[in-house]
Amino acid sequence: MTEKPKIALYWCSSCGGCEESVVDLAEDILTVSEMADIVFWPVALDFKYKDVEALNDGEIAATLINGAVRMDEQEEMAKLLRRKSQLVMAHGACAHLGGVPGLANFFERQDVLDRSYKEVPTVKNPEGTLPEVQSVAHGRELELSGFHDRVRALDQVVDVDYYIPGCPPTPELIRDAIIMALEGRLPPKGSVLAEKKALCDTCPRRDSRPERLRIKEFKRLHQTEWDPEKCFLNQALICLGPATRGGCMARCIHANMPCRGCFGPTDDVRDQGAKSLSFLASMIDSKDEKELERIADSIPDPAGLFYRYSLASSLLKGKIPG
Numbered sequence: 620m621t622e623k624p625k626i627a628l629y630w631c632s633s634c635g636g637c638e639e640s641v642v643d644l645a646e647d648i649l650t651v652s653e654m655a656d657i658v659f660w661p662v663a664l665d666f667k668y669k670d671v672e673a674l675n676d677g678e679i680a681a682t683l684i685n686g687a688v689r690m691d692e693q694e695e696m697a698k699l700l701r702r703k704s705q706l707v708m709a710h711g712a713c714a715h716l717g718g719v720p721g722l723a724n725f726f727e728r729q730d731v732l733d734r735s736y737k738e739v740p741t742v743k744n745p746e747g748t749l750p751e752v753q754s755v756a757h758g759r760e761l762e763l764s765g766f767h768d769r770v771r772a773l774d775q776v777v778d779v780d781y782y783i784p785g786c787p788p789t790p791e792l793i794r795d796a797i798i799m800a801l802e803g804r805l806p807p808k809g810s811v812l813a814e815k816k817a818l819c820d821t822c823p824r825r826d827s828r829p830e831r832l833r834i835k836e837f838k839r840l841h842q843t844e845w846d847p848e849k850c851f852l853n854q855a856l857i858c859l860g861p862a863t864r865g866g867c868m869a870r871c872i873h874a875n876m877p878c879r880g881c882f883g884p885t886d887d888v889r890d891q892g893a894k895s896l897s898f899l900a901s902m903i904d905s906k907d908e909k910e911l912e913r914i915a916d917s918i919p920d921p922a923g924l925f926y927r928y929s930l931a932s933s934l935l936k937g938k939i940p941g
């Protein structure tokens with residue numbers, strides 16, 4: 620009997636949602652398991668590090684890695700899986716662009732540690748102890764994974780062949796990516812496996828999006844009653860559909876929520892946040908400095924909004940240290 624190709628799944632700095640999206644394959648997981656053997660999937664199967672180490676280089680046909688990279692352990696696993704795999708796919712917005720964990724790059728490493736271990740009201744840490752790579756507690760030596768200065772997207776750590784976008788990606792995109800990899804039907808290396816065009820092109824509300832918008836004030840969802848059939852931007856509600864890749868089946872729009880950009884930029888855009896800022900700025904209808912300030916102030920947390928998923932892979936990559 621011919622051996623089936625092998626696939627692996629791994630998570631780095633992840634909320635677990637991307638793992639859930641694999642579980643959401645439902646009966647399609649049977650199609651995948653008929654075509655391939657899953658040889659590593661820590662969240663679901665009890666394989667060990669040494670099982671991966673024992674494989675030949677390139678023995679895994681395709682590995683899907685979700686989550687951003689911030690710890691030594693994650694970097695080590697990403698490098699090991701890269702060596703053992705013919706293809707590595709960045710699975711989900713965190714691996715693709717740094718994702719929500721990448722927002723930590725607005726702060727320096729020490730600020731993150733102080734906040735997490737000393738300042739949050741639910742933490743009781745009177746001695747202000749911070750985790751160290753090597754420490755001794757109750758006479759025992761303890762070793763923890765090192766915590767890096769910055770959050771990185773997967774391709775800032777290892778070579779990535781393909782990207783499956785989304786927070787999380789749809790199960791359909793994951794299924795198609797795995798099947799295309801196993802059947803050798805993939806597009807050129809480096810492709811993002813979703814639509815090429817922006818979400819607006821396939822949005823069910825696109826017919827109500829005017830060519831030219833003139834906005835005097837941006838509103839938040841709770842500040843207005845909005846028409847569930849009409850383009851959000853046409854109602855002065857911020858929607859990042861014009862600066863975001865399509866292919867998500869407009870899940871948020873169907874749930875009556877504006878796009879927040881999790882599929883990342885289209886192929887011709889380098890920095891999704893800058894693109895979002897530029898298209899919104901082009902809609903502002905004023906030349907008066909005071910009024911411009913007032914309109915800009917109606918956008919809450921602009922940096923967090925425009926770079927929610929892509930800060931770690933943006934041009935600046937976060938706060939400039941110091």
Ligand code: SF4
Pocket residue numbers: 632633634635636637638685686710711712713714718719785786787788
């Ligand atoms: S992409 Fe979204 S769902 Fe996936 S690990 Fe990151 S935050 Fe979670």
Ligand code: SF4
Pocket residue numbers: 818819822823824825828849850851852853858859860861872877878
């Ligand atoms: S701006 Fe948003 S609601 Fe309007 S067409 Fe684009 S994706 Fe749809």
